Amino acid sequence: MESMIETLPDQFRWAAGLRVPEVPGARSAVVCGMGGSGISGDVAAAVADGPVFVHKDFGLPPWVPSLSEPIVVAVSYSGNTEETLSAVESAREAGLPIAAVSSGGRLSELAADEGWPLIRVPGGLQPRAAFGYLAGSVVQMIEAAGLAEDTGLDEAASITATLLGDGLRGPGRQLADDLAEELAGRIAVIMGSGLTAVAAYRWKTQINENAKSPAFVSVLPEADHNEVEGWTTLGTALRRTVGVVMLRDDSEPPAVGARFQPTARLLGVGATIVGEVWAQGTSRLARLASLTAIGDLVSLRLARAAGVDPVAVDAIQQLKQTLGDS
Numbered sequence: 319m320e321s322m323i324e325t326l327p328d329q330f331r332w333a334a335g336l337r338v339p340e341v342p343g344a345r346s347a348v349v350c351g352m353g354g355s356g357i358s359g360d361v362a363a364a365v366a367d368g369p370v371f372v373h374k375d376f377g378l379p380p381w382v383p384s385l386s387e388p389i390v391v392a393v394s395y396s397g398n399t400e401e402t403l404s405a406v407e408s409a410r411e412a413g414l415p416i417a418a419v420s421s422g423g424r425l426s427e428l429a430a431d432e433g434w435p436l437i438r439v440p441g442g443l444q445p446r447a448a449f450g451y452l453a454g455s456v457v458q459m460i461e462a463a464g465l466a467e468d469t470g471l472d473e474a475a476s477i478t479a480t481l482l483g484d485g486l487r488g489p490g491r492q493l494a495d496d497l498a499e500e501l502a503g504r505i506a507v508i509m510g511s512g513l514t515a516v517a518a519y520r521w522k523t524q525i526n527e528n529a530k531s532p533a534f535v536s537v538l539p540e541a542d543h544n545e546v547e548g549w550t551t552l553g554t555a556l557r558r559t560v561g562v563v564m565l566r567d568d569s570e571p572p573a574v575g576a577r578f579q580p581t582a583r584l585l586g587v588g589a590t591i592v593g594e595v596w597a598q599g600t601s602r603l604a605r606l607a608s609l610t611a612i613g614d615l616v617s618l619r620l621a622r623a624a625g626v627d628p629v630a631v632d633a634i635q636q637l638k639q640t641l642g643d644s
């Protein structure tokens with residue numbers, strides 16, 4: 319199971335060495351994808367220097383064709399996700415340039431038939447375990463379209479390799495063990511802002527899918543204008559089930575940085591403030607990847623503590639089968 323994360327540095331290395339297909343130049347991009355694929359859009363938007371929008375739904379928002387020289391990047395690991403294929407269909411109907419990232423399925427077939435630029439990532443994994451392949455490929459597409467100056471992929475590979483170490487014996491392991499010990503049996507609330515809000519969302523979804531546990535994201539400074547009130551009437555017994563983790567970044571604006579501790583204290587009256595995790599590295603991608611690597615490890619530790627299989631996603635599969643999406 320640990321192999322779900324062990325290969326992350328190699329995945330970034332693979333993406334760094336990609337021969338990226340020719341992608342039309344663009345002044346804006348819309349990345350369409352769901353779940354473990356869709357997070358690549360959030361990563362690309364955080365890493366890009368130009369406007370990159372993320373769409374996690376059917377069709378496309380009506381304003382997309384009016385964007386300045388847009389490109390639609392569709393990302394689906396299986397290539398068969400209903401929402402993503404629907405977004406592609408809308409882009410095709412609107413005559414927009416399309417690029418694709420996938421390991422196979424209908425999306426790859428469409429890209430081959432239509433001559434769209436396609437990055438084919440290695441198959442056989444759970445989509446969420448292909449984070450480095452998928453996010454790395456989408457970032458490469460965005461760079462090739464002229465919307466990012468530096469992918470940061472080499473640094474993301476080296477920083478995650480250092481954190482995870484050989485056989486996951488790196489310095490990130492102890493941190494993840496300590497965090498997971500405090501979080502086990504609790505409902506995680508992961509706080510972040512800007513770049514770290516993307517990492518917080520990945521923590522949440524990894525805790526959901528790997529540890530089969532509810533988890534929530536709290537985004538600053540917005541949470542200070544609504545969510546902090548929402549905790550005030552929660553009974554003590556429920557508060558005790560909550561564990562708060564703050565994801566921090568040296569480059570966060572000081573006005574945002576000053577809000578973490580007071581907000582966590584408000585959320586956490588009676589709850590456990592598990593701690594802060596600081597991003598490492600220079601490039602935006604490396605800083606994001608350093609946080610997601612720790613979150614992935616934490617989710618696997620939580621799965622072990624709960625005695626659940628981190629790989630299986632029966633509820634997701636069942637729903638896809640019910641809806642005829644596979």
Ligand code: F6R
Nearest residue numbers: 353354355394395396399445446
């Ligand atoms: C499963 C996972 C899911 C899928 C999502 C979309 O590991 O992470 O969130 O990523 O159901 O499927 P794909 O990625 O195949 O488009």
